Amino acid sequence: MATSAAEELSGLSIGDDWAASCPSLRKNLSILSPDQIELAKILLNEGQSHLFNHWPDPGAEDEKKKGFFDQVARLNSSYPGGLKAYIQNARKLLADSKAGKNPYDGFTPSVPSGEVLTFGDDNFIKLEEAGVREAKNAAFVLVAGGLGERLGYKGIKLALPAETTTGKCFLQQYIESILALQEASCKLAGGQQHMQIPLVIMTSDDTNAPTLKLLESNSYFGMVPSQVKLLKQEKVACLDDNDARLALDPNDKYKIQTKPHGHGDVHALLYSSGMLYHWKSAGRKWVLFFQDTNGLLFKAIPASLGVSATKGYDVNSLAVPRKAKEAIGGITKLTHADGRTMVINVEYNQLDPLLRATGHPDGDVNCETGYSPYPGNINQLILKLDSYIEELGKTRGAIAEFVNPKYKDSSKTSFKSSTRLECMMQDYPKTLPPSANVGFTVMDTWLAYAPVKNNPEDAAKVPKGNPHHSATTGEMAIYRANSLILRKAGVQIADPVNDVFNGQEVEVWPRITWSPMWALIFADVKRKVNDKCFVSQRSTLVINGQNVFLDGLSLDGTLVVNAIDEAEVKVVGSIQNKGWVLKHVDYKDTSFPEEIRMRGFKIEKLEQLEKSYTEPGNFCLSS
Numbered sequence: 001m002a003t004s005a006a007e008e009l010s011g012l013s014i015g016d017d018w019a020a021s022c023p024s025l026r027k028n029l030s031i032l033s034p035d036q037i038e039l040a041k042i043l044l045n046e047g048q049s050h051l052f053n054h055w056p057d058p059g060a061e062d063e064k065k066k067g068f069f070d071q072v073a074r075l076n077s078s079y080p081g082g083l084k085a086y087i088q089n090a091r092k093l094l095a096d097s098k099a100g101k102n103p104y105d106g107f108t109p110s111v112p113s114g115e116v117l118t119f120g121d122d123n124f125i126k127l128e129e130a131g132v133r134e135a136k137n138a139a140f141v142l143v144a145g146g147l148g149e150r151l152g153y154k155g156i157k158l159a160l161p162a163e164t165t166t167g168k169c170f171l172q173q174y175i176e177s178i179l180a181l182q183e184a185s186c187k188l189a190g191g192q193q194h195m196q197i198p199l200v201i202m203t204s205d206d207t208n209a210p211t212l213k214l215l216e217s218n219s220y221f222g223m224v225p226s227q228v229k230l231l232k233q234e235k236v237a238c239l240d241d242n243d244a245r246l247a248l249d250p251n252d253k254y255k256i257q258t259k260p261h262g263h264g265d266v267h268a269l270l271y272s273s274g275m276l277y278h279w280k281s282a283g284r285k286w287v288l289f290f291q292d293t294n295g296l297l298f299k300a301i302p303a304s305l306g307v308s309a310t311k312g313y314d315v316n317s318l319a320v321p322r323k324a325k326e327a328i329g330g331i332t333k334l335t336h337a338d339g340r341t342m343v344i345n346v347e348y349n350q351l352d353p354l355l356r357a358t359g360h361p362d363g364d365v366n367c368e369t370g371y372s373p374y375p376g377n378i379n380q381l382i383l384k385l386d387s388y389i390e391e392l393g394k395t396r397g398a399i400a401e402f403v404n405p406k407y408k409d410s411s412k413t414s415f416k417s418s419t420r421l422e423c424m425m426q427d428y429p430k431t432l433p434p435s436a437n438v439g440f441t442v443m444d445t446w447l448a449y450a451p452v453k454n455n456p457e458d459a460a461k462v463p464k465g466n467p468h469h470s471a472t473t474g475e476m477a478i479y480r481a482n483s484l485i486l487r488k489a490g491v492q493i494a495d496p497v498n499d500v501f502n503g504q505e506v507e508v509w510p511r512i513t514w515s516p517m518w519a520l521i522f523a524d525v526k527r528k529v530n531d532k533c534f535v536s537q538r539s540t541l542v543i544n545g546q547n548v549f550l551d552g553l554s555l556d557g558t559l560v561v562n563a564i565d566e567a568e569v570k571v572v573g574s575i576q577n578k579g580w581v582l583k584h585v586d587y588k589d590t591s592f593p594e595e596i597r598m599r600g601f602k603i604e605k606l607e608q609l610e611k612s613y614t615e616p617g618n619f620c621l622s623s
């Protein structure tokens, strides 16, 4: 095609007319590759010419311009449907938000029915066994891309000690639990096959490098390195206004400002990585999703996996009784005026307005049980792999999104700061067909849920009766759960005492911990203790070893037992020493490490009986 002399001089051609509305980009087309030009076309078509307004003529800052397109290419490829879809979705959601449209318009909430389990009864024991049986066919997915802004800890949350008696971090606890499940499940299957249970960890730019470092510097906590796969989520572009104009980074005009898109990214990442097909061809049946700081989680997993298997649930959400206004979503049955129904998590900030808008003037309040009638979603999801793959084949893992702009004023025309689209992994069932078998499993909070989300200052402000969700309560909950489980198995455990750490009143139970290899399910505990045992309130008991049996132990102090699998150790008689005591530490006292300060106490090791059995054989441990 003929080109005018002037255009030839500037390197432009008539074929570049698509860029006529944006002269500063048009002048620079000659330095862009064909792929970059395609991306530029998408941006202009979607009303993003402002991104180029400040671009100088070719020859100046060319590397920065190319770098800009490198980022655009990443943003384009990491979002299902690319940037075009992102911008179009944003425009629609921003318009809905401006119009004050309720995402649940036309839906009436009601309390759904699901499986309510009671720890330790026959049904629970049966479900735990069914869960262990299924575990060899499972894959675990840990979402750990969040920064944990509410906690304010400078490291990654997975590296925090779940409890300070052993100092094991959350990631170690999770991995040891999966390995114990793997071993128990393969044993139940007759031990012929040795299947590795895969673990995927979703990270982000904020957490990827430290997560990898934590794994590598601890030999993957006993997993085979190839068993663990990190999938990094990308951030999404920020939006400056209701037209979904992308925001430039205030510190770098050649960069689009980005923010996290939320844990819902996990579905698109699993899909695009090809992981799901790989798992399916290896005969896997279940995908279990979980979050970064719940030290009780694996106590609830076997039974809930048992529920999924026996009920054939496509989706099973783990839930606990929820206190009104607690920062966990409520599992709700939504019935549309047109007859459609779904059982879905309604996020904690949306439940109250939804209830008020549908004939419940008091909104999110407790009922006569002292709890909200809506079970609290703890975001532990078990999906059946077959139907999950089928659904993702249609959606490519795209999850219903939302936007939450902070408007400058009631005209809702401008934002206080840029916003972005977000998505949540628990919204996966929203696109499922009505025939999908969606259920949930409720367990006691003491057994299943004690996350570490809040910093000490905010945790102390939580209304009385509502959970603090702090490092203090996360740790105390582990001791409480272990004490209650031993009690249920017949061990006499002294009553707790109340104490206040970092302004939070908690029950302090004996500091009892065991490795998952000792006991994964209640039947394991029952086999390994008897009702002649006693543990006093000031005691600490650490059991590290598969074949340790408490046979008439009376403990008043600290006992630590370490044993290899081939050593069978019977612990008998009375053991008494000064033990380990909890010393108060103020969170503002910077002479202590952050991990200690944030929980408000330090364990002072005065005296203990510690025994390690490193040779095979039968042993008797007494004072």
Ligand SMILES: O=c1ccn([C@@H]2O[C@H](COP(=O)(O)OP(=O)(O)O[C@H]3O[C@H](CO)[C@H](O)[C@H](O)[C@H]3O)[C@@H](O)[C@H]2O)c(=O)[nH]1
Pocket: 143, 144, 145, 146, 147, 202, 204, 260, 261, 262, 263, 290, 291, 292, 293, 327, 328, 329, 330, 345, 347, 348, 377, 378, 379, 424, 426, 451, 453
């Ligand atoms: O972009 C993100 C954001 C978060 N996360 C991860 O997602 C998990 C959950 O994040 P938060 O702890 O910030 O989640 P919230 O407390 O806001 O809420 C979520 O967890 C609650 C239970 O802990 C309720 O279930 C609630 O409904 C659910 O949205 C964490 O492991 C976090 O690391 C990511 O991987 N990427």
